[in-house]
Amino acid sequence: MTAPNELRLLPWSGPEGKPCYLSTDDQGGYMSRLADNIEAAQLETAALLLEMASQSLDDEDAEPIELCRLGHDLAGALKDVLRVAVSRGHLLTAGEPRRID
Template sequence: MTAQNEMRLLPWPGLDGKPCYLSTDDPGGYMSRLADNIESVQLGTAAELLDMASETLDDEDADSIELRRLGHALNGALKDVLRVAVSRSHVLAAGEPH
């Protein structure tokens, strides 16, 4: 997924929540494939949460605890999706002609 000699932002945080990067020339390597799989899971989870949010928000009987849990889950999913988007936009920008 990354151009040669580019750092890839991984889809999980490093120590203390700081960004975690992979330096590799092998986009088909173990860590790159692991990151691809985790990104796929994160995006799938976000899609499922979006469906759940639509149902919960349409439910007039949803209580504050349900809404709070949903908000926390959506917050986590949004952070994951944003990290994937930043990582992929960096990859796209690296591939553009200068």
């Protein structure tokens, strides 16, 4: 099993919104692949929402309710993207050799 400092933050939350972590030696295992696929979908959704936001903000006739909904969707996507960034950043640092000072 992986060391405690090498747990992978998963792209979903558990009960009560608490973070979920994966401990495995198999980076190609089912749960790792599932997490990779969900992260990819979250990043794709964020990119699409960003494109929609750019178009909507340029549209002077955009309805306020549509912009409000878009804002909520963007906030959710940003939360997902930040979780992916934290998870991948941790994976990068976990794989680096430790410096001995």
